[in-house]
Amino acid sequence: MKSLQYFHTFHISANANEITEVKNLEQLKGAWIGAKAQNLPVLFLGQGSNMLFVEDFNGIVIINRLLGISHKQDDCFHYLHVNSGENWHNLVRYSLERGIGGLENLALIPGCAGSAPIQNIGAYGVEFKDVCHYVDVLDLATDKQFRLSTEECDFGYRESIFKHRYRHDHVIIAIGLKLSKNWQPVLEYGTLVNFDRERVTVKQIFDEVCHIRQSKLPNPDVFGNAGSFFKNPVISAKQFSELQKLNENLPHFPQPDGRVKLAAGWLIEQCNLKGFKIGGASVHKKQALVLINENNATGQDVVKLAHYIRQTVAEKFAVYLQPEVRFIGAEGEIDSEKAIA
Ligand SMILES: Cc1cc2nc3c(=O)[nH]c(=O)nc-3n(C[C@H](O)[C@H](O)[C@H](O)COP(=O)(O)OP(=O)(O)OC[C@H]3O[C@@H](n4cnc5c(N)ncnc54)[C@H](O)[C@@H]3O)c2cc1C
Known part of the structure; x- marks a missing residue:
């Protein structure tokens, strides 16, 4: 082994x-x-x-580790073709060095470029789908390659077709990005709101996003983690209005379909679980949404901790958290929600 x-x-x-x-x-x-x-x-x-x-x-x-990036442009857009093993943050830096805007809000997200479409990575008001042009896929069973347009990828919040129809025997081999030369800053989240829309530069947003992330999120080389452990739950408008009566300050984000997204980290924090430990796994003291490998945690320690958090949050808010992280068992991926139910 x-x-x-x-x-x-x-x-x-x-x-x-x-x-x-x-x-x-x-x-x-x-x-x-x-x-x-x-x-x-x-x-x-x-x-x-x-x-x-x-x-x-x-x-x-x-x-x-399929590497390589190529860059083309026309009057209106930059086009990047990126092989899937490229490091995502290096790609963000590559675009910045060439004066291409659009990826700066997604700086410092760990992982490969080819993994970005799978859960439609997102941060600070931008998602992968906003910059995606196409995704190239290899069907290993038939040895056929094909290209999916952004629409064909069925992107949603931490969702895409790659978690469903193309989950088995398919591998993403490259992505294509289309970035407008008429760059518009996205400044709706966190301290980014303090920037002046007319004067802010791509580099300033990149630096601020890196600064916020480095001060808020644990470095996986110090305390192992997989970023946000749970998805932000999306609930019905009816359930939301009942919850809001009991919790005046409940942070919430109305969705286009009428439902309401809640902040999973806030729900966990309200249960006083920051710093809570099971075995070697614990809830990060600064960011309740991140579970860390504090002291030689086993996978089962993390599963037990996630189960405890899910139960505690459900008892207080009647909302069941779902993992964002993918769980791998002896034969492959397992149902993460069932594992912590
Ligand atoms: C500190 C930290 C912060 C994070 N912050 C964010 C954030 O702000 N926003 C966000 O969205 N995510 C965030 N994440 C989660 C993570 O960075 C993303 O999900 C990232 O895209 C995963 O990339 P990866 O290459 O590590 O994928 P892996 O973890 O290696 O793989 C993820 C899944 O994709 C499959 N897979 C991998 N490569 C391919 C391929 N080429 N073809 C088909 N399937 C494949 C794997 O089998 C697995 O099921 C964070 C993680 C950490 C540790």
């Missing part, structure tokens, strides 16, 4: 039968065919920043 500890940001001590890094499509296909020949499950990994290994994985882990 090979250790996965340094291939994912939770740094849980879990193992896999084999770990293979691939730098081109031939290597990727070869690794997949090899696993199938041995009848072993396959797990694709970018930088492992959205993963929880709840036990050892009895299969082959394929680490995506």
